[in-house]
Amino acid sequence: MQVRANNRQGTNIVLNCRVPVRRAQALLCDISHTGCRIELFDSAVNKGATIFFEIDEKNEFAGQVVWVRGNEAGIRYMHKLSPAAQQVLELA
Numbered sequence: 001m002q003v004r005a006n007n008r009q010g011t012n013i014v015l016n017c018r019v020p021v022r023r024a025q026a027l028l029c030d031i032s033h034t035g036c037r038i039e040l041f042d043s044a045v046n047k048g049a050t051i052f053f054e055i056d057e058k059n060e061f062a063g064q065v066v067w068v069r070g071n072e073a074g075i076r077y078m079h080k081l082s083p084a085a086q087q088v089l090e091l092a
Contacts, residue, residue: 016054035076045073055088
């Protein structure tokens with residue numbers, strides 16, 4: 001069994017996203033500094049896909065889908081979250 005490197009905290013933040021060019025909305029169910037669990041509304045993703053989350057018009061962050069269960073998916077961030085992203089995601 002794989003052990004998490006970082007604890008996750010519950011959240012109910014909704015973000016617009018692209019998978020990879022198809023637009024969608026996702027509920028961030030829980031989140032950490034290295035990844036998150038999302039629930040997609042009206043969309044689906046495949047394991048290994050890249051997903052881009054839009055924070056605002058100028059800021060976004062990307063992750064890779066590492067597992068899928070129905071309309072939920074586990075995301076590992078591709079890069080360290082920026083301070084702006086951490087603040088919006090209530091991780092700062």
